[in-house]
Amino acid sequence: MDTHGTMTGDNHAALWHGRFSEGPDAEAVAFETSIHADRRMARDDIFGSKAHAEMLARTDIISRKEADEIIAALDSIDADMASGKLPVDASAEDIHSFIEAALTDRIGEAGKKVHTGRSRNDQIALDERLYLRRTIPELQKKIAHLIETLAGIAERHTQSIMPGFTHMQHAQPVTLAHHLCAWAWSFARDWERLSDALKRISRSPIGAGALAGTTLPLDRKLEAELLGFDGVTPNSLDTVSDRDYCIEFASCFALLQMHLSRAAEEVVLWSTSEFSFIELSETWSTGSSIMPQKKNPDFAELIRGRTGRVYGDLVALLTMMKALPLAYNRDMQEDKESLFDAFDTVSACVSVFTDMIASASWNVPRMESSCEDGYLNATDVAEYLVRKGVPFRTAHGIAAQAVRTAIEKKCRLEELPIKDFKACSDRIEDDIYPLIDSKSCVASRKTEGGPAAERVAEQIQTLKDFVKKRL
Numbered sequence: 001m002d003t004h005g006t007m008t009g010d011n012h013a014a015l016w017h018g019r020f021s022e023g024p025d026a027e028a029v030a031f032e033t034s035i036h037a038d039r040r041m042a043r044d045d046i047f048g049s050k051a052h053a054e055m056l057a058r059t060d061i062i063s064r065k066e067a068d069e070i071i072a073a074l075d076s077i078d079a080d081m082a083s084g085k086l087p088v089d090a091s092a093e094d095i096h097s098f099i100e101a102a103l104t105d106r107i108g109e110a111g112k113k114v115h116t117g118r119s120r121n122d123q124i125a126l127d128e129r130l131y132l133r134r135t136i137p138e139l140q141k142k143i144a145h146l147i148e149t150l151a152g153i154a155e156r157h158t159q160s161i162m163p164g165f166t167h168m169q170h171a172q173p174v175t176l177a178h179h180l181c182a183w184a185w186s187f188a189r190d191w192e193r194l195s196d197a198l199k200r201i202s203r204s205p206i207g208a209g210a211l212a213g214t215t216l217p218l219d220r221k222l223e224a225e226l227l228g229f230d231g232v233t234p235n236s237l238d239t240v241s242d243r244d245y246c247i248e249f250a251s252c253f254a255l256l257q258m259h260l261s262r263a264a265e266e267v268v269l270w271s272t273s274e275f276s277f278i279e280l281s282e283t284w285s286t287g288s289s290i291m292p293q294k295k296n297p298d299f300a301e302l303i304r305g306r307t308g309r310v311y312g313d314l315v316a317l318l319t320m321m322k323a324l325p326l327a328y329n330r331d332m333q334e335d336k337e338s339l340f341d342a343f344d345t346v347s348a349c350v351s352v353f354t355d356m357i358a359s360a361s362w363n364v365p366r367m368e369s370s371c372e373d374g375y376l377n378a379t380d381v382a383e384y385l386v387r388k389g390v391p392f393r394t395a396h397g398i399a400a401q402a403v404r405t406a407i408e409k410k411c412r413l414e415e416l417p418i419k420d421f422k423a424c425s426d427r428i429e430d431d432i433y434p435l436i437d438s439k440s441c442v443a444s445r446k447t448e449g450g451p452a453a454e455r456v457a458e459q460i461q462t463l464k465d466f467v468k469k470r471l
Contacts, residue, residue: 034093051206070113077103158177158457161174170375207220241326250314257303257345268301275370377436380441
């Protein structure tokens with residue numbers, strides 16, 4: 001039986017083993033270890049330990065020679081792990097224990113000094129912050145690339161008319177560019193939320209110890225500076241009790257995944273024969289095992305389906321924390337799997353969605369012909385009357401009457417004879433017709449943020465500038 005991480009007589013014993021005369025059995029060890037989840041933070045743990053050793057030397061808690069020896073050995077461990085020469089011991093209790101054991105194997109007693117003045121409670125809080133600080137910018141780059149992709153497609157479709165929907169009913173005509181910009185703006189907010197969350201983790205937790213700091217003369221501000229943080233956490237008890245940052249990032253991931261899911265849902269709808277707005281490339285489609293003709297939007301559906309998984313990760317974190325007394329409780333070990341799963345899921349979904357939408361083709365004639373159904377120009381009739389001095393509520397009723405007449409005559413509003421328009425209101429003249437075809441309806445909507453080509457061009461440029469500043 002492999003007993004690393006428990007009661008061995010070597011450097012691989014559990015960090016807490018001194019209190020016990022016997023340890024848990026293999027099944028218990030397997031149940032309580034977190035190495036399978038936290039091994040991805042090895043680089044962050046090493047980086048944190050190097051800064052800690054440097055601070056310990058500068059405060060004369062350990063010698064300069066010992067610190068240099070520790071730092072050099074940690075660098076060699078980092079290199080050996082990266083090359084595969086040093087595999088992670090799956091029986092270790094956690095990544096902190098594994099690295100400290102490897103360090104002590106290499107340099108002996110000096111390695112045991114790296115943990116001076118810190119606890120695994122503040123160490124894990126540090127590692128998680130360092131990991132998020134390292135990986136979130138990579139996710140933000142993916143989001144920025146998605147925004148750039150959408151803006152590029154939009155730029156080619158500022159004149160491509162399509163129906164806009166409310167309640168999944170035809171509402172008013174817009175353009176494909178306008179719709180894609182709507183997607184892009186939601187992802188821009190996701191980028192910004194992640195940046196806001198990164199600001200809140202730029203505080204070093206090291207020095208909080210288990211919960212009450214230490215009697216040793218640590219220089220927390222120096223270590224925070226070495227780690228590249230803006231400062232230190234203000235309360236040691238709160239520091240080791242806090243998982244707000246895990247929940248906040250998981251919340252950001254859930255919002256991002258929700259935006260991806262909504263866009264994916266529209267891709268699924270638009271790829272049906274009923275819509276036929278979009279044609280996904282074969283690279284991002286699959287077939288049926290029984291129906292030879294099928295071309296299924298499985299990747300869009302999987303993005304949509306994995307949204308529940310990300311939501312579940314957020315709920316798991318909230319539930320884990322909801323009744324924990326201060327300070328650290330072992331329940332909090334469960335934070336990593338939910339946080340990392342949510343991160344991995346959204347990161348993959350952003351990449352897939354970007355490539356899927358970039359390779360799609362758009363059926364512009366079909367989108368434009370769809371605007372002929374559903375009386376999308378009814379509001380334009382009402383606003384025509386408003387410009388002639390009719391109160392909007394009255395104009396609304398007149399336009400509704402015109403729609404009823406067109407339904408009875410089985411024609412579109414723009415095909416309704418002038419005598420029928422005049423039966424609804426004598427304010428309507430022949431000049432209404434050029435104003436209520438779909439292209440004119442879109443072109444006249446020039447309010448800021450509207451679908452008129454010049455307004456959408458402004459949005460596209462703003463989105464491109466947003467990306468340029470962030471890539």
